[in-house]
Amino acid sequence: MVGGIQPGRLRSYMADALHHSPSNDGLIQRFQLLVWPDTDLEWKYVDRRPNPATEARVKQIFETLVGLNHENPLQFRFDAGAQQLFIDWLTDLEAKVRSKELHPALVSHVSKYRSLMPTLALLFELADRAAAEEEITKDSDLVVSLEHAKQAAGLCDYLESHAVRIYSCVTTPQMRASRELADKIKTRKVGADGFFRLRDVYLKGWSGLDTPEAVRLAAQVLEDSGWIREVNAEPRPPSGGRPSLRYRVNPRVWE
Numbered sequence: 001m002v003g004g005i006q007p008g009r010l011r012s013y014m015a016d017a018l019h020h021s022p023s024n025d026g027l028i029q030r031f032q033l034l035v036w037p038d039t040d041l042e043w044k045y046v047d048r049r050p051n052p053a054t055e056a057r058v059k060q061i062f063e064t065l066v067g068l069n070h071e072n073p074l075q076f077r078f079d080a081g082a083q084q085l086f087i088d089w090l091t092d093l094e095a096k097v098r099s100k101e102l103h104p105a106l107v108s109h110v111s112k113y114r115s116l117m118p119t120l121a122l123l124f125e126l127a128d129r130a131a132a133e134e135e136i137t138k139d140s141d142l143v144v145s146l147e148h149a150k151q152a153a154g155l156c157d158y159l160e161s162h163a164v165r166i167y168s169c170v171t172t173p174q175m176r177a178s179r180e181l182a183d184k185i186k187t188r189k190v191g192a193d194g195f196f197r198l199r200d201v202y203l204k205g206w207s208g209l210d211t212p213e214a215v216r217l218a219a220q221v222l223e224d225s226g227w228i229r230e231v232n233a234e235p236r237p238p239s240g241g242r243p244s245l246r247y248r249v250n251p252r253v254w255e
Helices: 007-017 052-066 080-097 104-111 113-131 146-171 173-186 198-202 212-224
Strands: 195-197 228-231 246-249
Touching: 007 146, 052 113, 080 104, 080 113, 080 146, 104 113, 104 146, 113 146, 173 212, 195 198, 198 212, 212 228
Parallel strands: none
Antiparallel strands: 195 246, 228 246
């Protein structure tokens, strides 16, 4: 599966998918090759012909790999250097996921790198052999080299940096507060009659939702996600000051 998604859409999905709801099915953690690229402030139109040699090389790689006999699969192993690198890399990964310094959602994601790293190393090995027009059979030396193991470990480090960036959109204080507010709405502790005001929330003193500003920011996220929408504010109180914001709850959140 290859594609892109707008940050706002991704944020809305993850806010729900990583919450305790039917959408929390672990799907997002299975997209291992996720990146959140920076948008270049400068744009330049480029129209050039693809490199014919590169096209031919890629075509050759795919045709070689597709032609492997899947009914009689080849069994590769790391060479001695690659095996030691994998042991060291895996030891660091296991320490990281057990450190309690990562958000549980991110732990679930990077834990899947246990299989991603050797998978990438094998793919790099096969691609280079195919590009070199090397015949890949059971009579070949079926080992994954240290070079390809290093490439795989480096790519995993790169992907982890992007995963941290992606998951931060739902693990920041604002996003944690929005998930907390969503839970209060879902359980009808807030907005049971279909409406609520900011002070209906922050006066409760719930963790992360104990100030007007925190509730307002959380409400913005839920409004972007379609959970609630702002309606006409109440009249300005006789004592002056700002009128309290009022929100309508989308009844579909209770379905």
